[in-house]
Amino acid sequence: MQRSIAAKLSLLLFFWVCAFALEWNLILPLIGILVVARWTIPFRPVTDRLARAWNKFLLYLLLLFIALMAVNALFIKGGAVLLEFGPLRFHSEGAIFGLATAARVGLLSLATLLMFISTPLKNLVKFLQAWGLSPSIAMVILQALFFVQKLPSRIDQILLAQEARGANVRGNVLARARSLTALLAPLVLSSILESLQRGLALELRGALHAVPGADRERPAIPIEAYVLVLLAIIILLLRFAS
Amino acid sequence: MGFSLANAIKREVPGNMLPFVGFCIALNVTAGYLTALIKLPLYLDAIGTVLLAALCGPWIAAIAGSISNLLFGALGNPTMIFFIPTMIAIALFSSAVARWGWFRRWYLVVLGGILQGVVAAVISAPISAYLFSGVTLGGTDFLVIYFRSMGNSILDSVLYQGLSSDPVDKTITYLIVFSLLMNLPRRILQKFPRHSNIIRPSSSHADAT
Amino acid sequence: MSCAISTNQLSVTYAGQASPALHSVSVRIPEGTICAILGVTGTGKTTLLHALAGVLGAHQSGASVEGSISIGGVDYQPVPNTILFPTVAFVLDDPTLQISGMRDTAFDEVAFTLDNLGIPRERHAERIRPFLQSLGIAHLSDRNPTQLSGGEAQRVAIATMLVAEPRILLLDEPFSALDAENQHKLSLLLKDLRKTTTIVLAESRVDNVLTTADHVIVLERGRVAFEGSHHAFIHRIVEFDSLLPSQVWKETMERLATMTDQPVWKRIRKVMGWTT
Numbered sequence: 001m002q003r004s005i006a007a008k009l010s011l012l013l014f015f016w017v018c019a020f021a022l023e024w025n026l027i028l029p030l031i032g033i034l035v036v037a038r039w040t041i042p043f044r045p046v047t048d049r050l051a052r053a054w055n056k057f058l059l060y061l062l063l064l065f066i067a068l069m070a071v072n073a074l075f076i077k078g079g080a081v082l083l084e085f086g087p088l089r090f091h092s093e094g095a096i097f098g099l100a101t102a103a104r105v106g107l108l109s110l111a112t113l114l115m116f117i118s119t120p121l122k123n124l125v126k127f128l129q130a131w132g133l134s135p136s137i138a139m140v141i142l143q144a145l146f147f148v149q150k151l152p153s154r155i156d157q158i159l160l161a162q163e164a165r166g167a168n169v170r171g172n173v174l175a176r177a178r179s180l181t182a183l184l185a186p187l188v189l190s191s192i193l194e195s196l197q198r199g200l201a202l203e204l205r206g207a208l209h210a211v212p213g214a215d216r217e218r219p220a221i222p223i224e225a226y227v228l229v230l231l232a233i234i235i236l237l238l239r240f241a242s
Numbered sequence: 243m244g245f246s247l248a249n250a251i252k253r254e255v256p257g258n259m260l261p262f263v264g265f266c267i268a269l270n271v272t273a274g275y276l277t278a279l280i281k282l283p284l285y286l287d288a289i290g291t292v293l294l295a296a297l298c299g300p301w302i303a304a305i306a307g308s309i310s311n312l313l314f315g316a317l318g319n320p321t322m323i324f325f326i327p328t329m330i331a332i333a334l335f336s337s338a339v340a341r342w343g344w345f346r347r348w349y350l351v352v353l354g355g356i357l358q359g360v361v362a363a364v365i366s367a368p369i370s371a372y373l374f375s376g377v378t379l380g381g382t383d384f385l386v387i388y389f390r391s392m393g394n395s396i397l398d399s400v401l402y403q404g405l406s407s408d409p410v411d412k413t414i415t416y417l418i419v420f421s422l423l424m425n426l427p428r429r430i431l432q433k434f435p436r437h438s439n440i441i442r443p444s445s446s447h448a449d450a451t
Numbered sequence: 452m453s454c455a456i457s458t459n460q461l462s463v464t465y466a467g468q469a470s471p472a473l474h475s476v477s478v479r480i481p482e483g484t485i486c487a488i489l490g491v492t493g494t495g496k497t498t499l500l501h502a503l504a505g506v507l508g509a510h511q512s513g514a515s516v517e518g519s520i521s522i523g524g525v526d527y528q529p530v531p532n533t534i535l536f537p538t539v540a541f542v543l544d545d546p547t548l549q550i551s552g553m554r555d556t557a558f559d560e561v562a563f564t565l566d567n568l569g570i571p572r573e574r575h576a577e578r579i580r581p582f583l584q585s586l587g588i589a590h591l592s593d594r595n596p597t598q599l600s601g602g603e604a605q606r607v608a609i610a611t612m613l614v615a616e617p618r619i620l621l622l623d624e625p626f627s628a629l630d631a632e633n634q635h636k637l638s639l640l641l642k643d644l645r646k647t648t649t650i651v652l653a654e655s656r657v658d659n660v661l662t663t664a665d666h667v668i669v670l671e672r673g674r675v676a677f678e679g680s681h682h683a684f685i686h687r688i689v690e691f692d693s694l695l696p697s698q699v700w701k702e703t704m705e706r707l708a709t710m711t712d713q714p715v716w717k718r719i720r721k722v723m724g725w726t727t
Contacts (some may be wrong), residue, residue, distance in 0.1 A: 017438075035259075036362050048487075050318065053317065053318025054318070056318065056392070057319075057320070060379065063379055064374075064377070064378075064379055067377050067379060067383070068374070068375055068377050069311075071377050071383075071387060071390075072375055075390045075391070079292065093716070095687045097375075100376065101373070101375050102373070104365065104373065104723070105321070105324075105373045105374060106610045108324070108373075109320040110320075110321075111317070112315055112320040112323060113315065113320040116315055116316040117318075121316055122553075130365030130374065134248065136251070136255075136257070136260055137305065137309075139260050139261075139553070140263045140264050140267070140305075140306070141258060141264070141267075141309060142264070142307065142551075142552070142553040143261040143263070143264025143552065143553070144263075144264040144267070144268050144271075144309065144310075144313065145264075145268075145313075146266035146268075146551075146553065146597070147264055147265045147267075147268030147269075147272075148267075148268045148271055148272060148313070148317075148550030149597075151268055151269070151272040151275075152272060152275055154274070155276050155279065159279060159280075159516055166292060173282065173283075176280050176281065176282055177282060177414075180276075180277070180280065180282065180390070180418065181418060181421050181422075183276060183280070184273075184276070184289075184418060185421070185422060185423065185425055187276075188269070188293075188422050189422075189425070189426065190354055191269075191429065192265065192426070192430065193263050194261065194265075194266040194548065195259075195261040195262040195264070196258070196259070196261075196262060196430075196433060197258060197545070198261040198551075198552075199259055199261045199262065200258055200506065200510070200543075201255070201543055201549045201551075202255060202258065202261065202551060203258045203505065203509075203536075204506070204534060204536055204540070204541045204543070204549075204562070204612075205533050205536060205540075205549075205564050205567060205611060205612065205615070206534075206536045206537060206554065206564070206567040206568060206615075207551070207563070207567050208257035208258065208260075209257075209567075210567040210568075210569070225282075241291060258510070428467075429466075429467065432466075432513070
């Protein structure tokens with residue numbers, strides 16, 4: 001798993017370089033590869049929720065492609081007129097500009113998302129720690145993940161409790177805005193107190209001054225990771241040369 | 243005397259506050275859940291960053307803000323990752339605002355929020371223009387289209403859109419953080435490294451325990 | 452290799468508080484014993500534990516502290532100013548706070564402590580499994596520790612500290628989250644541990660410690676109201692009826708009365724007005 005994280009990070013770097021260095025007609029096939037790759041074993045989503053997030057994002061991206069092409073086709077005048085709706089004229093040059101823009105952001109986003117949905121975050125943090133990520137930052141990320149899991153249910157509880165006390169969360173915008181602080185305040189206050197107690201608890205078991213263990217060796221980097229980084233460098237050089 | 247990020251962070255955050263930093267990141271990520279639940283057209287995705295900047299300092303807030311945007315990506319919204327520079331700018335600026343003592347008076351909070359919105363708009367504009375042509379399928383796209391129809395460039399249109407909406411969003415964020423800080427008991431506030439940003443020795447701060 | 456603890460005229464006043472949390476507390480906790488610090492909520496038990504663990508010195512720089520503490524032959528003036536882990540291990544009263552949330556199984560959660568101490572992974576199982584067994588949580592090894600019940604989480608929290616093999620173990624209200632059976636198990640475990648570890652536990656209900664403690668300290672409004680052996684405490688127990696809700700008090704006294712026929716119980720029965 002650690003080997004594959006190294007390979008995935010290199011692949012991510014490769015795609016990011018491609019997004020900035022390649023033309024849209026080369027980027028689009030790469031997006032196609034990503035869409036298909038989601039169904040392969042190394043890139044399978046780790047949870048159903050993440051699988052749904054992937055699908056939702058694909059839909060968003062499709063709509064973004066259409067919107068970017070349409071808006072830019074409207075305002076960047078040049079090339080053939082592709083479409084006419086009354087006074088509105090959609091030009092090919094603008095459409096291609098929109099397509100190129102969407103392709104770039106699409107590749108960047110999809111590659112990043114694919115890596116995240118197929119890699120348990122805790123494993124990623126462990127990998128980064130082995131490669132020098134500060135233990136404090138690693139702890140911050142893990143604590144953030146803990147709170148991200150806990151906060152939504154606490155929000156639900158507070159919402160119920162505040163509604164029972166008469167907070168108006170279903171009225172007009174102003175009423176709802178006023179109730180926002182009433183909802184946030186108990187959440188934030190109790191969570192601040194809890195996080196300070198958690199910090200003490202971690203300190204009490206030596207977590208803040210951990211002795212580096214003998215077995216924190218770095219996982220081996222697979223050959224494919226080196227190949228991908230090399231490819232990325234080559235593409236960059238070619239881009240600068242042209 | 244060089245600047246070391248690691249040392250700056252050690253100064254800003256004692257070890258036992260690391261879970262608090264984690265909480266602020268989670269607050270950024272989940273505040274959107276709350277506003278969606280009560281159907282408010284706000285993002286509040288920087289509320290944890292501003293809170294952390296005011297109580298601890300700029301650099302840890304910048305790191306926490308960046309991690310928040312990465313986490314958004316990990317949870318299904320990767321486009322947030324491109325706006326990490328904006329989040330860093332929010333952390334640095336709101337820390338300065340807190341340092342100036344502006345989180346003690348509501349009208350200064352409003353002023354700070356407006357200025358923060360301007361800063362956020364200026365930093366976001368080139369990112370949004372280059373990557374999205376200003377179109378993100380959010381409610382503000384129509385503003386961008388409107389400004390472009392007036393003959394403005396993509397960058398200018400995105401900037402004008404940002405200047406119309408970011409100050410409002412950031413002012414509300416600042417006001418919420420202000421309200422939270424004013425209602426934190428003094429004995430809790432005093433645990434934080436930069437509590438003097440918020441409490442003046444003679445102030446009548448909430449002392450409820 | 453357990454060690455003794457003593458405090459000499461220890462007084463603690465937190466910043467902004469008018470009255471002291473601890474007032475001239477002088478106690479001596481013998482090595483290799485289980486010492487119960489009893490008192491109602493707010494009477495200074497946790498403050499004393501914090502002073503012993505080094506929390507007070509490390510985190511309450513605004514507090515006014517006088518006196519001194521001696522732990523295992525090392526003198527502190529007035530209190531240790533760093534957390535003394537792993538020499539002193541402190542189990543908090545809320546076990547869910549002690550579960551880090553950063554590990555996916557109860558076994559790994561306990562192993563986290565060993566990671567912090569730099570102990571290699573190969574040695575984890577041999578150190579962890581015995582504690583899981585004696586705490587009755589071996590069957591929870593693969594469970595997510597953030598999804599355990601209060602009692603299960605408490606036992607995991609205790610395991611995370613025991614595995615560091617501390618010389619002093621402090622526990623803040625350890626029995627409160629446990630049912631009767633697990634209270635008994637914990638009591639047996641602590642009695643077994645005192646061969647190597649001095650144990651100090653803070654409790655606000657005396658029935659939880661009656662059969663466990665060797666040494667008893669009672670705090671009342673920050674002062675020592677009693678210090679002595681368990682035996683001596685039982686003889687004066689009627690003075691401390693505030694340490695139990697009245698119904699539990701009566702049931703506990705009745706249970707005690709059936710356990711021994713010493714004359715003191717006749718006095719208790721007479722004082723409490725019980726005819727049978």
